Structure formats: structure tokens, C-alpha cells
Amino acid sequence: MNHCLLEVTVKVAPTIRYTQDNKTAIAEMDVVFDGLREDDPQGSIKVVGWGNLAQELPNRVQVGQKVILEGRLRMNTVPRQDGTKEKKAEFTLSRLHAAPSSQAESATTSNNLEFQNTSTQTPSAPSTINNSEDPVTWNSSPLIPDTDDIPF
Incomplete structure (x- = not known):
């Protein structure tokens, strides 16, 4: 299954x-995202909704x-x-979520930014966002540990 989450600007x-x-409406925008390591350059991708x-x-x-x-x-x-x-990556959007970077920003961006694509032509009501005081954090640790006891 192809399902991705990206934190972007x-x-x-x-x-x-x-x-x-x-x-049918088609929206396109360009976004950038940080690399995995500090010395990695920013990546960019076209997003289509x-x-x-x-x-x-x-x-x-x-x-x-x-x-x-x-x-x-x-x-x-x-x-x-x-x-x-040339091969170029393209991201097909299904949902958009707010990504506050600080507690002060989370208070100002809690305007129901989360919304998703629906198959009907009637406008969908925006969903609510978790308005907790904590900024959004992601656990990016691997699901499989680095050490492996399997000899092959």
C-alpha cells in the first residue's frame, strides 16, 4: 500500500x-521538506489535490x-x-493537517486546517484538530532494531 506522511513548508x-x-478541480503547489540529516539539502516535491x-x-x-x-x-x-x-516525484494529496512549530503558533493555527478529499461533489465539513499545548512531534526511530541475530 502506498501511503505517505510528509511535514513540509x-x-x-x-x-x-x-x-x-x-x-473536476485540480490544485497544484510546490513544497519543501528537510533532509534526514542536518547536512542533507532540502527536498522539494509537487503536490496535487x-x-x-x-x-x-x-x-x-x-x-x-x-x-x-x-x-x-x-x-x-x-x-x-x-x-x-527525467523521473520526478509527485504527491497526490488525500488529507492536510496543521503542523504548529511552537505553542504560540498552535493557538493561532487551530482554525480547523485539517480536511480531506471526499469522493462526492458536496463540500466536506472540516475536521477538528487536536488543540493540545504540546507541539507536534514525530517518532522517526526505525521499527526494526539496527542489530540483527540472523546470520544471513
Whole structure:
């Protein structure tokens, strides 16, 4: 199953467009995220939202805002000017969560930022966010310990 969570900072504001056939909304934005180690460069990725989520995205996020994205990751092959092909990652958004970086910010960003994509065309009601005093933390330790007793 392809399911990803990314803590990112919005680099380019979402833009919205519509498909020609059934006028489904599509929003795209560019985001950046920190590397795994301190000396790793920042990564960037294009994020795509569809339907009701796409319509809400431009109203809910701003450039420089930290958010947590939930969705699927896929690789696209894109032709370059020189005729070669390049693989680029694309993130298909299914949910968006607030990512407060401090206690002061968590009080100001608790405006029901969490919302998700739904398959119906009616707007979905925003879900509530955990408004605890503690900032969001992630346990990134591996599920499998580094030492292994298996000899192969």
C-alpha cells in the first residue's frame, strides 16, 4: 500500500485548474521538506489535490506555512529539452493537517486546517484538530532494531 506522511513548508501557493471533460478541480503547489540529516539539502516535491480538496486548498494554505500532508507518492517520467527523460516525484494529496512549530503558533493555527478529499461533489465539513499545548512531534526511530541475530 502506498501511503505517505510528509511535514513540509509551502514554497509556492496552490493554483487551481479544471479538467475539460467533467470540470473536476485540480490544485497544484510546490513544497519543501528537510533532509534526514542536518547536512542533507532540502527536498522539494509537487503536490496535487483533486475535487473538493483542490477547491479548499488555495483558501487553507499560504506560502511559508508548515503543514503535514497525507497521501500517495508516485513517480512520473518527464521529457527534458535535450530529449532525455527525467523521473520526478509527485504527491497526490488525500488529507492536510496543521503542523504548529511552537505553542504560540498552535493557538493561532487551530482554525480547523485539517480536511480531506471526499469522493462526492458536496463540500466536506472540516475536521477538528487536536488543540493540545504540546507541539507536534514525530517518532522517526526505525521499527526494526539496527542489530540483527540472523546470520544471513
